[in-house]
Amino acid sequence: MFANSRSVKLLCRGVLTTLCGGILLSASAHEITTNAMYLHNAPKWLKRVRVEKVIDRIQSKLEWSTRRIHGYYYTDEQAFAKAHGLGPKAIAVTKSSKSGIVVHLGPKITNKNFDYQFGHEMVHVIIAQKYKGAIPKWLEEGLANHLSRAPKVDYEALNRHPLPQDVTKLAHPFSGEASLIHFRYKASQALAEMLSKKCDLENLIRLSVERKMENYIETYCEIKDINLAFRKWVESKVKKKVKS
Ligand SMILES: [Zn+2]
16 A cells, blocks of 8 residues: 655654554564664564565565665554554555655564565555656556565456446545455556566566656557456456366
């Protein structure tokens, strides 16, 4: 999840207090420092080497060295909600403002899902630092899922929902009903999977630095009508599943 706000302020720099920016530090919490991030209040099960591994993989995919940012892990849902302000459905949020980029990791981030949930946020961080407005909003969540190796799209489930008339209206997928939010994320991820199949996604991203990716989707990927291409893509994936 990604939020852009002008009024967001960095929480507690150099935190080593017992209460910081509404985060209660548990006795087993620790701080992890890497070249890319100060991760405050990290849970006991999380080690520096694992954080670095995820960061390195995403950085190498997006060819970038992150300018060091702060990240906060929350064990308390209320403190987490207060920090991101996006409502109860958020699991992790990357906030970008004039004072910098901050990653907030909520209590639903566990030992089991950490790698792709955290990887997803690192994609947002790098998009904000490197690509600025070049990656279309309707693709950003899907790209973050795709590059962080989130569970793949279930096309049959996706197809049970009416497909959007215009996929470029998929932006801001974090508002509305839970099922709709889920659908928007997965539709955006399906678009990333489609682009990855139809053209060299890593090169498409590379080409798009500080330029509009949408133009390259048309010229480099030769996709003239993204909506038509998407409907056909979903159809073919559903057919393939039925056959197999
Ligand atoms: Zn996201």
